[in-house]
Amino acid sequence: MSVNEVRVKRVDDSKKFQVKGTGPESNRTFAIGNEDHTLGNALRHILIQNSKVEFAGYSVPHPSEPIVHIRVQTHQPTTALQALQESCETLNSQCEYVLQQLEEKLPEVTADSIALQAKLAEMLEDDEEEGDEEDVCMEE
Amino acid sequence: MNVIENKDNDLVFELIGCDASFANALRRILLSEVPTVAIENVYMWNNTSIIHDEVLSHRLGLIPINVDARLFDPIEDGDDTTDQNTLVFQLQVKCPSRRQAAAKAKKATGDDSALTETEKSVLENTELDHAAFMAAKKEAIQTPGRPYTLHLYSRDLVWVPQGDQERRFPNGIRPVHDDILIAKLRPGQEIELEAHAMYGIGQDHAKYSPVATASYRLYINVEIVEPIYDEDAEELAHLYEPGVFEIIPAGVPGKRITVKVANPYACTMSRNYMRNPKLAKAIKMTRIPNHFIFSVESVGMHKPAVLVAEALKVLQKKCKDLIEVTKQQQEAF
Numbered sequence: 001m002s003v004n005e006v007r008v009k010r011v012d013d014s015k016k017f018q019v020k021g022t023g024p025e026s027n028r029t030f031a032i033g034n035e036d037h038t039l040g041n042a043l044r045h046i047l048i049q050n051s052k053v054e055f056a057g058y059s060v061p062h063p064s065e066p067i068v069h070i071r072v073q074t075h076q077p078t079t080a081l082q083a084l085q086e087s088c089e090t091l092n093s094q095c096e097y098v099l100q101q102l103e104e105k106l107p108e109v110t111a112d113s114i115a116l117q118a119k120l121a122e123m124l125e126d127d128e129e130e131g132d133e134e135d136v137c138m139e140e
Numbered sequence: 141m142n143v144i145e146n147k148d149n150d151l152v153f154e155l156i157g158c159d160a161s162f163a164n165a166l167r168r169i170l171l172s173e174v175p176t177v178a179i180e181n182v183y184m185w186n187n188t189s190i191i192h193d194e195v196l197s198h199r200l201g202l203i204p205i206n207v208d209a210r211l212f213d214p215i216e217d218g219d220d221t222t223d224q225n226t227l228v229f230q231l232q233v234k235c236p237s238r239r240q241a242a243a244k245a246k247k248a249t250g251d252d253s254a255l256t257e258t259e260k261s262v263l264e265n266t267e268l269d270h271a272a273f274m275a276a277k278k279e280a281i282q283t284p285g286r287p288y289t290l291h292l293y294s295r296d297l298v299w300v301p302q303g304d305q306e307r308r309f310p311n312g313i314r315p316v317h318d319d320i321l322i323a324k325l326r327p328g329q330e331i332e333l334e335a336h337a338m339y340g341i342g343q344d345h346a347k348y349s350p351v352a353t354a355s356y357r358l359y360i361n362v363e364i365v366e367p368i369y370d371e372d373a374e375e376l377a378h379l380y381e382p383g384v385f386e387i388i389p390a391g392v393p394g395k396r397i398t399v400k401v402a403n404p405y406a407c408t409m410s411r412n413y414m415r416n417p418k419l420a421k422a423i424k425m426t427r428i429p430n431h432f433i434f435s436v437e438s439v440g441m442h443k444p445a446v447l448v449a450e451a452l453k454v455l456q457k458k459c460k461d462l463i464e465v466t467k468q469q470q471e472a473f
Contacts, residue, residue, distance in 0.1 A: 007217070008343045017465040032462065038168040039458050045161035085466040092459040094162060095452045098155070101141040102452070105153075106445040113449070116210060123211070123308060 009066055010034055019081070020069075026054075027073045028080035036060060040068040046087040046094075052078040144405065144433070149352075151444035154359070155432040163356050163432045169451040170354035172342035175209040176441060177227060178202075179335045186332040191323045199323070200231075200335050201347050203294050204316040204439045210450075211308070212339040223303025227313060227337040230298045231322075234330035235290035288327045294320035297335070316440035350447055352437040359431035360407040366422040369395040376423070380413035381406070405433065 011033035018031040032039070040058035047056035047070075055073040072080040103109045145152040155163055182197035189196075205227070213225040295318035301309070323331060342349035362384060368376060369390055377385040377399050386402035407425065414420040436444040 008341075017462075017469065019469060035458065036168075038165045038173070038455075039462075041161045042159075042165040042455070045159045081466055081470060085463055085470075088459040088463045088466070091162075092456050092463070094158070095456045095459070098141060098158075099449060099452045099456075102445065102449055105141060105143050106146065106151075108443045109445050109449045112443065112446045116208065119208075119211060126304065126307065 009064070011066060015067065024076070025079040025081070026076055029069055029071045030080075030084060032068050032070065034066050035068045036066060037068070040070060042091055043070060043084070043087050046090050047072060047083060050083060050086065053083050056083075146445065149438045149440055149444060150435070151438075151448070152433065152435045153448075155356075155434055157430050158432065159430070160432075163434065165455055166434070166448070166451055167354050167356060169454050170351050170436060170447060171349055173454050174350045174447055174450045175214070175339055175341050176348050176350045176439075177205050177207050177209045177212060177337050177339055178345075178347045179205070179229070180338040180340065181336040183334040183336075184332075185334070186330060189323050189325050189329045189331050196323060196331070196333075197335075200297075201345070203297070203320055203322075204441060205313065205337055206316045206441050207309070207313050207337075208441070209339050214339045221336060221338075223305050225339060226302070227305070228300040228302055229335040229337065230300050230333070231292075231296060231335065232298075232332050233290065233292055233296055233325065235288070235325035235327050237327045238288055290325040290329075291321060292323045292325060292331065294318060294322060296322070300334075350439055350442060350450075351444070352439055354434075354436045356432045356434040358427040358429065359433055360404055360409050361426050361428055362401045362404045362407055363424040363426075364399070364401065364422060365424050367392075367398055368419065368422050369398050372416065372418050372422075373397050373399045375416060376413055376419055380419070381408070381410060 015031070016033040018033075020029040020031060021027055037058075037060060040060065044056050044058045047053050053072065053074050055071070057071045059069050059071075061067065061069060070084065072083050074080055074083045141156070142154040143151070144154060179197075179200045182193075182200055184193050184197070187193055187196065191199075207227065213222075215221070215225040219225065294315040297315060299313045325331065340348040369392070373385075373387060374397070377387050383403055383406035384401065385399040387397050388400055390396055390398040392398070409425055409427070413423055434448075436448055438444040438447055442450070
């Protein structure tokens with residue numbers, strides 16, 4: 001008996017990233033699959049703080065479809081795609097900064113990641129050993 | 141970023157100078173996108189208890205399991221279950237019948253003179269129930285008036301290592317809490333089942349959420365615009381916002397005491413103080429829009445700080461994936 005009968009919908013590969021809109025490359029709508037308000041709102045906020053961006057907005061066209069639309073209009077010569085990429089990089093570095101602060105202030109974060117790496121390495125080693133054993137068997 | 145409070149499962153920290161959207165993304169990811177492992181499939185072999193199969197499996201699903209989900213592979217629809225993505229638990233309990241229990245009680249105390257020959261032979265052949273009986277006996281002390289009810293707790297789930305799991309998890313795998321009541325059994329009732337726990341995220345089902353709560357509020361700046369003395373000071377410090385203000389000697393001739401802001405974190409932005417017209421004029425409370433007080437309460441498999449770090453990594457992964465596809469798109473043109 002399955003505890004959870006309904007699983008979250010996932011989009012096919014073709015819908016993971018779509019560019020919508022025509023005309024100059026400064027105006028585009030990006031449809032990003034498997035994302036929601038989490039990324040949409042965060043990116044929109046970063047986009048509107050960029051002086052090269054004329055307009056930025058986001059919407060989730062249908063609540064039961066895991067697709068978020070991000071509309072970007074930029075001042076020439078920046079293209080909408082470039083602006084989007086830039087905003088992703090900004091958000092990424094923002095995360096990096098907070099993560100770094102977190103590691104500084106809370107030692108358990110670093111301790112945990114070291115322990116995890118050790119565990120993963122150990123698992124990898126085990127796998128390799130197993131592989132060796134198999135090879136030996138093959139030779140015999 | 142500052143840490144305000146860090147206990148076992150609770151973390152309170154400040155995020156200063158960031159957007160609401162960032163704080164909200166972090167909160168949403170903590171709630172629904174940091175993976176954990178929870179029971180997903182339950183194979184019911186026998187259930188004669190009064191709890192229905194569906195309810196029982198739902199209850200099992202909600203038990204937090206103390207294991208690091210990062211060591212597991214996610215499982216997609218149609219994937220086979222392997223030792224890399226599934227944990228197996230077994231639950232086999234039976235509440236002994238009254239007669240058996242009584243006979244065993246006598247046996248346990250060494251006094252089986254009252255038993256008939258048949259009863260003795262029955263007992264000897266049903267040694268398996270001994271542990272269950274001992275548990276029932278223990279329960280009987282804890283639940284007076286219900287001497288024969290067997291309580292089934294999360295600690296009764298037995299982990300069955302598959303493949304190389306025994307080597308990977310030398311300390312065994314247990315639920316986070318041992319004393320979660322799963323079901324109660326009356327004499328003669330039994331539950332036998334196998335439960336498969338899998339990797340998942342909170343978006344799929346709330347049972348996968350690694351946090352009990354993750355929330356943020358805005359920091360409140362408390363200002364004393366006009367000096368407050370004596371009765372008003374006492375009223376403010378003790379009645380309206382306890383813990384926020386501290387009474388200090390006034391230092392002004394003719395006045396006894398005044399207040400200063402001691403701990404703005406305790407402020408709830410209650411407007412009660414405005415009932416006193418003098419205080420209403422003297423105090424100013426404002427929210428700071430880019431100063432967040434974030435509180436994270438872990439369910440127990442990870443430290444809350446680790447969860448926040450994981451959430452940030454999830455957000456980073458989203459960004460990196462998107463950068464990747466935008467680059468592909470650029471190359472296509």
